Amino acid sequence: MRVLVVEDEPRLADAIAEWLRDESHAVDVAHDGSAALERLTVNDYDVLVLDRDIPVIHGDEVCRQIVASPAPTRVLMLTAAAEITDRVMGLGIGADDYLTKPFAFQELAARVLALGRRSRAATPPVLRRGEVTLDPSRREVFRGDRYVPLSKKEFAVLTELLRADGGTVSAEQLLEKAWDENADPFTSAVRLTIHKLRRKLGEPSLVDTITGVGYRIS
Incomplete structure (x- = not known):
């Protein structure tokens, strides 16, 4: 499964990418919304791990563009905001799942795997x-x-x-x-x-x- 991690904090982005690579996923990294959209036009991704508060182009707009495109990419949105209104807003613009920072890498990996399966609905788990x-x-x-x-x-x-x-x-x-x-x-x-x-x-x-x-x- 191919995953794009979009996170403006380099250490966290690298940590997420390394964890997902250890789960046998192919992982690319972008640090802002513009770079993310550029990669999404070139490569096909199963899952997008998207920090909501990224520079250049906000994560909300990146999510909207993905949802409006024909790409089957699933979106896992990350945010430091724990308020229920923020979660509702993120899901409302089209994110498939939502995870609040700080989070356990095991949970993030499990959610990515679940979203990847959902993007291939016809593929059996085994x-x-x-x-x-x-x-x-x-x-x-x-x-x-x-x-x-x-x-x-x-x-x-x-x-x-x-x-x-x-x-x-x-x-x-x-x-x-x-x-x-x-x-x-x-x-x-x-x-x-x-x-x-x-x-x-x-x-x-x-x-x-x-x-x-x-x-x-x-």
Whole structure:
């Protein structure tokens, strides 16, 4: 899942991003509303973690523009204001969820995951294809009855392949969903991660390479 964190306090923004990356999400960071809208026009995000009181363009206006766009991005709004009227206002302009500072990172991560699932309403919480079962909430993968330990990137790549339900996913799509915007588009990271994923899933191989197109779970 790809997440954009918009927070003008650099230390907090980096802490949120690091926590979400530890949950296997691809995370980009913006520090003001203008930079956020610029990234949102270039990249597709599943969830936007949006501080309401950001400079240049206020968080309320960023939220309004997202809601008015055709993008399926879900918005988790952050604010230091604990008043119920502020929460009602945030939800009233289109935010999907609201979290008051200070907050527990565990709660923020849980809310982001829940919103990501909501943005893919047709996707079941547990993904299955053939012998492979992936549980996003428990971060567990099994091939048959065998537990398969995966790295964060391997888990993220497998998630996207399973979501395709037998369809082909290009290396560019995997790079966009499992890595952040700083990833080199010419990197061999996707190919190397697929190689490791095949090895861990075992024989016979379940990940097919479709030459010139991408990868799929058979």
